[in-house]
Amino acid sequence: MPVYDTVREAVADHGPNAAVIAVPPRALRDAAFECIAYGIPLVVIVTERVPRMDAAQVVELAAREGVRVIGPNSMGLISPGKTKVGSVGGPAADTARSFVPGSTGIMSRSGGMTTEIASLLAQQGLGVSTAISIGGDPITGSSFASLLPLFEADPETEAVVTFSEPGGAMEAELVETIQKQGTGLRIVSFIAGNFMAEMPGVRFGHAGALVQRDEDSAAAKASLLRDAGVHVADALADIPALLRG
The missing domain is CATH 3.40.50.720 (NAD(P)-binding Rossmann-like Domain)
Structure with missing residues (x-):
């Protein structure tokens, strides 16, 4: 090299x-x-x-x-069977087991959960078109809203899964984009950290996971997304069923 x-x-x-x-x-x-x-x-x-x-x-x-x-604070991105940029998925053998080609896009604040969701989909006979670990720092270069049009333009993507954490306005921006422009994709979201509502002002895990206002909480984000027609999973294991409708 x-x-x-x-x-x-x-x-x-x-x-x-x-x-x-x-x-x-x-x-x-x-x-x-x-x-x-x-x-x-x-x-x-x-x-x-x-x-x-x-x-x-x-x-x-x-x-x-x-x-x-x-x-x-990103682990990178991957289109299974085509290309991988960064360390997402870990070693090649592990990546191949977790990320199989399919029609579901993934956008995740957490690099580890990017792989976890892909592995869950693979176990349920579903695959991934492209998965992106967008980063867990408070300021990131790309957001759910800015990446959604790329998935919409991809003929191999039929649905998108987002993984969120408390803190930040990324979900509100996604909702605004959906309301203004609409979307032809089925969107399923999972938001971790309901317990953080009891600990305002405390940071957990990623630097971006900080609840400062009521609208930063997992429950508030879930409500906002549901009102916009996004399918919100109560548990990670619910994601495959919601993708299938």
């Missing part, structure tokens, strides 16, 4: 269409800026707990330059 000192050299020799960044949080901004400057269209950021100002600057520059950012 070729090793380079700069992105410029790697781009000159190979013209990559994706980059995976795994550097210490304080080094993330410069690494991402370099990838964006040299026109790599997809940047997956594995690094977690990136300083918020740095993350915001990366996301803003990427949007201005037309670069898609997945993460920070």
